[in-house]
Every structure is written in structure tokens, then in C-alpha cells.
Amino acid sequence: MSGGVVVLTGGVGGAKLVLGLQQVMPAEGLTAIVNTGDDFRHLGLPVSPDIDTLLYTLSGKANKAQGWGREGESWSFMAALRELGGEDWFALGDHDLALHVVRGMRLARGDGLAAITQDFARAWGIGIGIMPMSEQPVATHVRTPSGWLEFQRYFVERRCEPVVEEIAFRGASEALPAPGVVEAIMAAEAILIAPSNPFLSVDPLLAVPGISTALQAASAPVVAVSPIIGGKAIKGPTAKLMAEMGLEVSNAAIARHYAGLIDGLLIDAGDEAPEGVVVARTDTMMRDDADKVRVARAALDLAHGLMPG
Numbered sequence: 001m002s003g004g005v006v007v008l009t010g011g012v013g014g015a016k017l018v019l020g021l022q023q024v025m026p027a028e029g030l031t032a033i034v035n036t037g038d039d040f041r042h043l044g045l046p047v048s049p050d051i052d053t054l055l056y057t058l059s060g061k062a063n064k065a066q067g068w069g070r071e072g073e074s075w076s077f078m079a080a081l082r083e084l085g086g087e088d089w090f091a092l093g094d095h096d097l098a099l100h101v102v103r104g105m106r107l108a109r110g111d112g113l114a115a116i117t118q119d120f121a122r123a124w125g126i127g128i129g130i131m132p133m134s135e136q137p138v139a140t141h142v143r144t145p146s147g148w149l150e151f152q153r154y155f156v157e158r159r160c161e162p163v164v165e166e167i168a169f170r171g172a173s174e175a176l177p178a179p180g181v182v183e184a185i186m187a188a189e190a191i192l193i194a195p196s197n198p199f200l201s202v203d204p205l206l207a208v209p210g211i212s213t214a215l216q217a218a219s220a221p222v223v224a225v226s227p228i229i230g231g232k233a234i235k236g237p238t239a240k241l242m243a244e245m246g247l248e249v250s251n252a253a254i255a256r257h258y259a260g261l262i263d264g265l266l267i268d269a270g271d272e273a274p275e276g277v278v279v280a281r282t283d284t285m286m287r288d289d290a291d292k293v294r295v296a297r298a299a300l301d302l303a304h305g306l307m308p309g
């Protein structure tokens with residue numbers, strides 16, 4: 001594809017699709033635009049979980065069982081931190097720590113998150129484009145019965161147990177798309193939305209005005225991979241969140257959520273097709289690499305089928 005493929009992604013599920021895409025198409029034709037709504041400063045360090053999960057996944061460094069962080073991680077820093085009474089609810093492995101320290105140092109001297117991320121990707125032999133959605137801060141917060149929580153406090157410290165009544169992306173309306181993001185969207189021949197949590201990992205991207213405007217103006221078909229299989233979400237709080245927001249946990253609800261944005265929806269072979277959107281089916285469960293390749297191919301095929309002319 002001359003115009004290339006752009007994939008909007010966040011979280012572990014999204015990284016799996018990007019890994020599949022990386023195996024079925026040339027690296028220079030693929031650009032991942034990554035959610036930064038989960039980013040936060042922890043112990044004075046800038047942590048970008050969805051960018052880091054993607055870097056680890058695409059470079060083969062990821063702890064696959066855990067979903068986040070690195071394989072073969074060591075925990076000396078955390079042990080020393082605990083001795084000193086430091087906050088230990090958010091686990092920073094020794095190798096992971098280096099990423100945050102270097103990112104912090106470069107941000108402090110004025111480098112942009114996009115350039116830093118691209119340098120990390122190239123240092124680890126990743127050929128595809130990896131772009132943060134924005135270089136300005138966007139912070140996902142959830143409103144619970146006991147008040148607003150910043151995302152990592154909800155997701156990690158509270159293990160997603162509080163009921164979510166509202167979700168907000170603080171800073172999104174002032175945030176600009178990161179350098180290259182709009183150009184990649186406008187030049188794309190296909191735009192994919194990974195099976196990430198639509199409410200927590202995709203919506204922050206769509207909340208950046210310049211990104212949603214570009215997506216509406218783009219000529220490329222937009223295809224989403226549903227995060228729901230058989231009325232359940234595979235990982236994370238998607239299904240719980242949908243139930244708490246009064247949404248049925250179904251592809252119809254996903255299609256409604258993305259209405260006006262998507263032209264196609266890839267759903268699991270066993271699920272029924274929602275109204276009003278072109279669907280394709282495959283086994284969308286991604287366990288091993290063959291699964292990821294299958295789902296990536298099916299998403300690209302659906303996008304191809306929706307291209308004009």
C-alpha cells in the first residue's frame with residue numbers, strides 16, 4: 001500500500017494487533033498512533049505505559065504473560081524503594097526504569113515525546129512508525145462514587161474495582177496531535193482501530209480535536225477490531241466498564257460507540273453482526289503469533305474491501 005496503514009492503539013490488546021500487522025506488511029508502511037492518556041509522572045519520572053508496552057511487544061522484550069513490562073525483569077530498585085518507604089503500588093522494574101529515566105532526561109532538555117519514542121523504537125530495531133497521539137499532557141481520569149481517580153490509581157492501585165460513573169481526558173481539548181500524526185492519517189490508505197478498550201484507550205485519541213478532525217477528513221476506510229468476543233471482553237475492564245455505564249457488552253454497543261467514525265468492524269466468528277456497519281469475521285482471540293497475524297490480515301482485508309474504486 002503506497003499510502004500506508006495507520007493503527008490507533010493502546011494497551012495490551014492493541015499491541016497484539018500491531019505485532020500481527022508488523023508481521024504481514026512492510027515496516028515502512030505501518031504507523032501506530034498510541035494513546036498517552038495513561039501517562040503519568042511517578043516518583044518524578046514520566047511513565048508512558050501504552051507506548052512502552054508497544055515498544056516492548058514489537059522488540060520482543062515484553063513480558064507476554066503479564067502483558068506489560070519486560071521479560072526477565074529484575075526488581076532491585078523496587079526492593080530498595082520499599083526499604084525507604086517509597087510508593088510501591090506501581091511496579092517499576094530495573095530495566096523499565098532506564099526507559100523512564102532517559103525519557104525524563106530528554107524531555108527535560110526539550111526533546112519531544114515523538115522524537116524520543118521514535119529513537120527508542122529505532123534503538124530496539126523496530127522499523128514501524130510509533131507516534132504518541134500528542135506531546136501535550138492528556139490525563140485519563142475516572143469518576144467513582146468516592147471521587148475522581150487518575151487512570152493508574154484506578155487501573156493499578158485499585159485494580160479497576162471502583163464503579164466508573166464518568167470518564168474524562170484532562171487536557172485533551174487543548175492538546176495538539178503529535179508531529180506527523182495528522183500527516184499519517186491523511187496519507188493512509190487504511191486506518192485501523194485496534195481491539196483496545198474503546199472507552200479508556202481509544203477515546204483519549206479521539207478526544208484530541210486535531211485527530212478526530214483528521215479521521216473525519218481522511219479518505220481511507222476506518223476499520224475497528226472489536227474488543228468483545230462472545231459478549232465478553234478479553235482483557236482489562238472493558239466489559240465491567242460497559243456494564244457500569246449501562247451499555248450492553250456487545251458488538252452492537254461497540255458499533256454504536258464508533259458510529260460516524262468506522263466503515264467496518266471485525267468481529268469474532270461466533271458473534272452476530274450489528275446493524276449499520278460492514279462486518280467481517282474471524283477468530284479474533286489473539287493468543288499466539290499466528291492468531292495475531294490472522295486478525296491483522298482479516299482487518300486489512302476488510303479495509304481493502306472498503307476502499308473506493
Ligand code: FO1
Pocket residue numbers: 010011012038047048049050052053068069089090091092096152155156
Ligand atoms: N500494571 C499493573 O497492573 N501493575 C503494575 O504495577 C504496573 C506497572 C507498570 C509499569 C510500567 C508500565 O509501562 C506499565 C505498568 N502497568 C502495571 C500496566 C499499565 O498500568 C497498563 O499497561 C496501562 O496503563 C493500561 O493499558
